[in-house]
Amino acid sequence: MAVIECALLSEGSSDKVLLPMLEWLMRKHTPQTPSSVEWVDLLRCPRKPSTMIEKITAALDLYRCHILFVHRDSDGSDPENRYGEIRDAIASLPHGSRLPPYVCVVPIRMTEAWLLTDEAAIRNAAGNPNGTVPLTLPSLQRIETIPDPKEKLNDLLRIASQLHGRRLKRFNDSLCVQRVAGCMNDFQKLRALSAFQRLESDLSATLRQLEQQGLLGSENIGFMQGLSEGATGSSQFTIKI
Secondary structure, three states, X not given: OOOEEEEEEOOOHHHHHHXXXXXXXXXXXXXXXXXXXXXXXXXXXXXXXXXHHHHHHHHHHHOOOOEEEEEXXXXXXXXXXXXXXXXXXXXXXXXXXXXXXXXXXXXXXXXXXXXXXXXXXXXXXXXXXXXXXXXXXXXXXXXXXXXXXHHHHHHHHHHHHOOOHHHHHOOOHHHHHHHHHHHOOOOHHHHHOHHHHHHHHHHHXXXXXXXXXXXXXXXXXXXXXXOOOOOOOOOOOOOOO
């Protein structure tokens, strides 16, 4: 396999911030094999899909990939509900559908929680990298319990900008949120979060499946110690190239 091609089906365009994280994981696990992760743009569909089944079907029609990442925020509910929704949608696809292995991406609460780990990235994204105003980032132990990570991140970006008055009113929160992940050089801290640990474990299992099918050499897979043993990956289906 020359390149491992992946696609990300997310809840919305703002979740493109997941791309650098997934690309980082792929580099960590397959250091000798190039990979790419492309965001699934459902606006390319003649008719916008609405249900999870329709979205997955559209993603597979639009993007020929070796791995499909499927994202859902848990939004404060039991994350297992989201995993179950994705599994049920996959199981309900028409018989004979082209089904590559899939990996669930289910942050506790919402995606923005994973952006609350890097103070330098937040300052850079706010356009004030040399700012000195104190930023109170939540501890890693608290990140997955914050009720509204999006609001917390927006507040931190505004504080980091050190703008006031009219300039602060014109501050583009959404644009700056998109910048944060791109300003992060290392996502190592995310490995302390339970949802990210599960994502990495499931990805490890999926890559092992590709290896067993002869589509990826074992020498190319840089599994982290302990991740490949006992991993409960989401992948269940035969990939056809």
